[in-house]
Amino acid sequence: MFRPSHFAAVVLFALFASVVFGITQRDTPLRMLRYGLYCFVLFVGAAIALSWIMYFIAR
Amino acid sequence: MANPQDKKKDAGSGFVYLPLIAGWLIPGAGHFLLRKWGRGALLAASIVGMFSIGIAMQGKLYSSAKDILEMLGLAGDLGNGLLYLVSRAAGLGADQITITTGDYGTRFIVVAGLLNVIAAVDAHNLRTGRKT
Numbered sequence: 001m002f003r004p005s006h007f008a009a010v011v012l013f014a015l016f017a018s019v020v021f022g023i024t025q026r027d028t029p030l031r032m033l034r035y036g037l038y039c040f041v042l043f044v045g046a047a048i049a050l051s052w053i054m055y056f057i058a059r
Numbered sequence: 060m061a062n063p064q065d066k067k068k069d070a071g072s073g074f075v076y077l078p079l080i081a082g083w084l085i086p087g088a089g090h091f092l093l094r095k096w097g098r099g100a101l102l103a104a105s106i107v108g109m110f111s112i113g114i115a116m117q118g119k120l121y122s123s124a125k126d127i128l129e130m131l132g133l134a135g136d137l138g139n140g141l142l143y144l145v146s147r148a149a150g151l152g153a154d155q156i157t158i159t160t161g162d163y164g165t166r167f168i169v170v171a172g173l174l175n176v177i178a179a180v181d182a183h184n185l186r187t188g189r190k191t
Contacts, residue, residue, distance in 0.1 A: 002115035002160070009116075009163045013170070016109040020174040023098050024181040027191055 007047075014043035078186045082179030084140040089182025102178045109171035110142050118164025120152035132165070138172025 004012065022036025082089025087103030090096075120143065121132040136143050146152060156162050184190040 001117055002112060003158075004116070004160065004163075006163075009160070009167075012112060013109075013167065016105040017170065017174060019101055019105040020178055023102055024177050 010047045011044060014040050014047075018043065075186050076183065078182035079179050082182040083138070083175065086140070086142070086175050086178065089179050090185070093182060093185050095185065106139075106171050106175045106178065107142065109167050109174065110139055110146075113164040113167030113171060114146060114151050116164030116167065117153045117156075117158060117161040118166075118168045119154070119156055119161065120147055120168065122147065132169055135169035135172045138174075138176040139168070140175065143172065 018036045018040035021039045022032040022034075026032045026035045078089035078092050081092055085103075086106035087099040087101075090099030090102060121129055121136045124130040124133050139146075152168070153161050153164075156165060181190065
């Protein structure tokens, strides 16, 4: 059984979703790569930001 | 040399839904049919990888539609096409979620299905000439 940490699961999720978003939402390879990277950064960045917000709410 | 009008006419001929159906049944197959090898391989690796990791994390495969959440989960799972059907037949996935990673795994499987639908629609758009 595969038991990744919560953060590892977020990174894997972001990676797979970003690849599909990049390929399907843009037309040229360079724009696909840029949009995929943009989505990846937004996924992971949003997860980190929300985690800190929840951390301070829970205190 | 073919002009854009000829290209559009070619794009509309034949069974235009084949890449859509193939892409839904087998991740990436719609793009392979259109000879978009790189895109197809990346889509297949991402969707099959996400589904496999979901199964490895003891995610649940939805099999009934008793309430609205189960219905939505089943709709997402069905997006995986043959991956879902073969996994159900092989008895893969958990019946009940008992560990935290199982919950993540269930979401991975559902999202893999939704991403596969997006990829299949993209193959259809390529086939009809709506996307280049």
